[in-house]
Amino acid sequence: MTPEHEARETTYVDAIREAIFEEMERDERVFVLGEDIGVYGGAFKVTDGLLAKFGEHRVMDTPLSEAAIVGAAVGSAMMGMRPIAEMQFADFISCAFDMITNYAAKSRYRTGVGVPLVVRGPSGGGVHGGPFHSQNPEAYFAHTPGLKIVQPSTAYDAKGLLKAAIRDDDPVIFFEHKFLYRRVKETLPPGDWVVPIGKAAVRREGRDLSILTYGAMVWTALDAAKTLEAEGIDAEVVDLRTLFPLDEEAILASVGKTNKAIVLHEATRTGGIGAEVAAVIAERCFESLDAPLVRVTAPDTPVPFSPPLEEFFLPNADKVCRAARALAGY
Amino acid sequence: MAELAPEQKLELYRFMRLNRTLEEKLVNLYRQGKVVGGLYRSLGQEATSVGTAYALSKGDIVGPLIRNMGSVLVMGFTARDILAQHMARASSPSAGKDCNLHFGTPDTGMVSAIAMLGALVPVMAGIALGARMQKKSLVAMTYIGDGGTSTGAFHEGANFAAVQKLPLVIVAENNGWAYSTPFRRQTAARSLADRAVAYGMPGETVDGNDVLAVFDAARRAVERARTGGGPTLIEAKTYRMKGHAEHDGQSYVPGEELSEWAARDPLERYARVLLAEGTDPSRLHDIDAEIAARVESDARAVEQSPFPAPESAVRGVYAEGVAEVEPAIVRRRW
Numbered sequence: 001m002t003p004e005h006e007a008r009e010t011t012y013v014d015a016i017r018e019a020i021f022e023e024m025e026r027d028e029r030v031f032v033l034g035e036d037i038g039v040y041g042g043a044f045k046v047t048d049g050l051l052a053k054f055g056e057h058r059v060m061d062t063p064l065s066e067a068a069i070v071g072a073a074v075g076s077a078m079m080g081m082r083p084i085a086e087m088q089f090a091d092f093i094s095c096a097f098d099m100i101t102n103y104a105a106k107s108r109y110r111t112g113v114g115v116p117l118v119v120r121g122p123s124g125g126g127v128h129g130g131p132f133h134s135q136n137p138e139a140y141f142a143h144t145p146g147l148k149i150v151q152p153s154t155a156y157d158a159k160g161l162l163k164a165a166i167r168d169d170d171p172v173i174f175f176e177h178k179f180l181y182r183r184v185k186e187t188l189p190p191g192d193w194v195v196p197i198g199k200a201a202v203r204r205e206g207r208d209l210s211i212l213t214y215g216a217m218v219w220t221a222l223d224a225a226k227t228l229e230a231e232g233i234d235a236e237v238v239d240l241r242t243l244f245p246l247d248e249e250a251i252l253a254s255v256g257k258t259n260k261a262i263v264l265h266e267a268t269r270t271g272g273i274g275a276e277v278a279a280v281i282a283e284r285c286f287e288s289l290d291a292p293l294v295r296v297t298a299p300d301t302p303v304p305f306s307p308p309l310e311e312f313f314l315p316n317a318d319k320v321c322r323a324a325r326a327l328a329g330y
Numbered sequence: 331m332a333e334l335a336p337e338q339k340l341e342l343y344r345f346m347r348l349n350r351t352l353e354e355k356l357v358n359l360y361r362q363g364k365v366v367g368g369l370y371r372s373l374g375q376e377a378t379s380v381g382t383a384y385a386l387s388k389g390d391i392v393g394p395l396i397r398n399m400g401s402v403l404v405m406g407f408t409a410r411d412i413l414a415q416h417m418a419r420a421s422s423p424s425a426g427k428d429c430n431l432h433f434g435t436p437d438t439g440m441v442s443a444i445a446m447l448g449a450l451v452p453v454m455a456g457i458a459l460g461a462r463m464q465k466k467s468l469v470a471m472t473y474i475g476d477g478g479t480s481t482g483a484f485h486e487g488a489n490f491a492a493v494q495k496l497p498l499v500i501v502a503e504n505n506g507w508a509y510s511t512p513f514r515r516q517t518a519a520r521s522l523a524d525r526a527v528a529y530g531m532p533g534e535t536v537d538g539n540d541v542l543a544v545f546d547a548a549r550r551a552v553e554r555a556r557t558g559g560g561p562t563l564i565e566a567k568t569y570r571m572k573g574h575a576e577h578d579g580q581s582y583v584p585g586e587e588l589s590e591w592a593a594r595d596p597l598e599r600y601a602r603v604l605l606a607e608g609t610d611p612s613r614l615h616d617i618d619a620e621i622a623a624r625v626e627s628d629a630r631a632v633e634q635s636p637f638p639a640p641e642s643a644v645r646g647v648y649a650e651g652v653a654e655v656e657p658a659i660v661r662r663r664w
Contacts, residue, residue, distance in 0.1 A: 031463065057463065067483045068452045068490035075456020075470075078436050081463055098483065102444050103453060109647050110428040111442045113435050145647050169649035245651075 010188045013181035015155035016046050016120075019162035020084060022192070024054055027082060030166055033060040033069055034086030043088050044122055044181055066095035070119060074104050077117040082166055087121030090175055091135045104171040105146030118165045122178035123151075124216055124266055125314055129178075130305035136215075136267035136298075141173045142244040142276065148197055149243040151175040153218035155186050157241055160195030168197060177216040177266075184219070198242045200250035206236035209260035209327050212251060212277055214240040217264050217315060224320035233328045243273050251277060252285050259290040260327045264320060269297040291330035294323045334545070340613060342384060342541050343604060346376040346597050348621050349400040352409050355625045356416055360576050364633065366418040367429050372397040374539070374571035375505055377596035379473075380404055381544030382501045382564070385552045386439075386471060391461075393441040393454040393472035396431050397503070397570075401473070405439045409625050413632040426638035427646070447478035451487025451500065458496040458555075469555045471499040471548075476516050477508025479525060488563065492529040497555035499548065500563045503538065505570035510582045526563035538566030539596040542603070568596075 010018065024030045031054075032047055038061040041048030051059040062069050066087060073083035087093045093100070096119070104115045125134035142149050150165055150172055152158040158176065165172035203218055204225050211221040218239045225235040238254045240246065255261045261281055263274035274295045281293055296315050304310050334342070353371055360369045372379060379400030383392055386404075394401040399412065407423070414422035415430055423433035424442075434440030441457060443450050454472040461468045474484055479502055491498045502522040506513050519525060526533025532554070536547040544566055551562035569591035573580035601614055644653040 063486070063489055063493055065452075065486040065490055067449075068455065068486035071449065071452020071483065071487055072456035072459050072490055075441070075453040075458070076460030076463065077456070078441065078453075079457055079460030079464065079466075081460045098446050098449055099452065102446055103449055106444070107442075108649070110424055111433055111435055112425075112646065113442075114649055145653060148648075 008187070009185040010155050011182050011185040012155045012158050012176070013044060013046055015159035015188065016162055016176060017048065017050070019159040019166070020047065021050065021053070023163055023166045024050070024058060026192070029080060030082040030084065031058040031060065032084045032086065033062050033073060035062060035064055035069070035088050037061060037086050042086065044178060047086065066092050067099050070096035070099035070104070073117045073119070074099060074107070074115050077115045078107070078113050082116055084118045084120060084166060087119060089129075089133050090121040090123035090137055091132045093119065093121060093137055097140070100141065100147070100171070100173070101144045105144045108170065109146060114169050115171050116169050118162070118172050118174050120162070120174035120176060122181070123175040124177040124179055125303050125310060126179040126216070128305065128307060128310060129303070131302040134303040136175070136265070138173070138175055138243050139267060139272050142273060146171065147244065148172045149175070150197060150241065151177070151215045151243060152241060153177070153180070153215055153239050155184055156188055157195050157201075159188060160193055161197065161241065164194040164197050167194065172197070175215070179216045195241070198245050198247055200241055200247035201239045202236065202250070202254065203239050204235065204237040206234040206258065208234045208258060209262060209324055210236045210238055210254040210258045211262045211264055211320065211324070212238045212240060212254070213264035214243060214273070215266060217266050220315060220317050221264055221320060223317040224324065227317060227321050228324050231325070233324055235324060240273075240277075246276065246280060248280050248284065251280055255281055255285050256288045259288050260330070261289070262294045262296055262320065262323050262327065264296045264315060266298055266315060268300050269295060270300050272297055291327050294327055296320050296323050334542075339604060340609070340617070342380055342545070343600060343614065344617050344621070345380040345384070345400055345403050346541065346600065347618055348403055348409065348625075349376045349380065350597055351618075351621050351625050352412060353399065355629055356413070357576065359417070359629065365416045368575040368577065369416065370396040370430060370575050371572040372399050374591060374595060375503065375568045376400045377541035377544055377600065378501065378503050378538040378566040378568050381541040382471060382499070382548040382566070384545055385548035386469060389439075389466075390469045390471065390552070391436055391439055391441060391457050393443060393450040393457070393470065394431060395443050395447070395450070395473045395475065395478075397475070397505070398473050399431060402431055402440065407440070408628070410628045410632060413629055414635065417632055418637065419632055419635045420638040421632070421635050425642065446483070447475065448481030448483030448487070451484050452490060453487075455487050455491040455494070455496050455498055458491065458498045459494060462496065467556065469497045469499060469552050471501065471552070473501045473503055475508060476502070476504045476506070476513050476522060477511060479522055480516055488525075488529045488531070488561070491561040492531045495558070495560035498561040499551045499555055500561060501548070502563060502565045503568060504565055505568050506587070507570045507574075507583065509574040509578075521565055523563060523565035529563070531561045531563055533563040533565065535565040535567060538568030539594045539599060541596060541600050
């Protein structure tokens, strides 16, 4: 990483690579394993260049075996390593579900042996990937005690949260939104810094209603807020950043101020993270609400392939604006 | 055949006898309602567990399943540990968080199974991988039943270990039954050792009721693993002499098979070998008596030991913090 490099704007995907690179330089226990991550540099080039720098023992191309990738990560983490396991698409994490939810998540509780690993991969739609290359599987994992679930929306968070995830003593599932890989960028500060797991960020302050969201939908919410501003509706946008453990205080602070809440996520509706956020609000600041809570999410269907179908499926700024107008007028 | 000193041969006997006596005590406690949950026997399979784990050295790590009590004992865990696990006491290695033989830490030479069979194979491959990355020379050994070899996790783990040439010994314990499912409904393969061909690793079938033969096969596989020769699949042919668990009367098992295998009981068989080699019968009797007394006193001590504190249920999920039990209802006042 040259100073010239640091002065340039860094994309979300490059920020992830920088986090891995810097952590591998800092700590020789850190290594990466996954399918096509070494010679090829990863399906999305997240790990491009790491093999040349760190060698095949720390940048390990594996068989097409998600259970073995995560299982081997679990075992090596139990031995004191800090593995980062890549799922080529977050959709394929289902193939490693048992290793994550039954082995990694429960190990500390059952035996006292922590499993400090990161399982990371590209999630999300908007790229016409169809039902098996577009999913947002975070809710499956948020329901599993023992895991932490992170989903960054910015290059800064992608780098800082991934570093925090690698340093965390518990298993962290790290979902990168593939739509953001090369679409968002910013100038990152030099030096070594992390973004703490479990802390939300207010992306836009507002008085009239809160949009609680994460991942690529943060940008959708900000687009919507801009439109709403012109209509005299002042929306606050809260980026949850960590989905487990939720930053309940940040949720309560925002809703306590605006008294109206939209929960926005790209994942499907029923049993989603939005349901949990709604439960937190209902339990802890019921009397602050001046209107029903509204969820803006994908419908309860698989992610469809054809562009008009996917566009219909995905939440967007228009849908958020419609919900916000209804709430503002409640 | 490997050369074992006379004292080592007696030690093998001691572990097998302890395995059996301890389980018989657990049956007794189970019938008194003192064992919490199910009880899974390894009757008739003691030689496989003891003989394989005995081939390991200090620093090696084993990943046993529920019928590998013998391996757990060989690795240095005590009757008291196992009794406390089955009686769900605070003093158990899992502190009451998990049952039966589901416990262990790499630094104590054992990694805990989970109930999802096959899962330990990739995890133990990871143990071997993590050790190799840290230049620790150790061998990992794990077990799988005939049923468990049908899982995807078994296949993925075996394949990964072979590709990475990891120091892993996989002991496929073919005891004929996966719950009520016989071997022929589990696989069309002739033997579990045949599966090794597909992974490009050596495979061998051994008489799982002959502790010396088991030890010898395991010793060679451990040596191969330790010297960079990669993983080995050992099929130990044995027989599950009891049901899946104590509640299961195994009505589906043909009686003649049971009597056939009863005649091959690994403990009696090994005792005959020792006596034929000139071991004084009183040595074996002394071991039996000492173990019986020890297990009785351990069981009494565990019975008198406390259950875990209820509130410890919400601790230890994460490195930091306590799981929320119930939300406080907060009424805001203006």
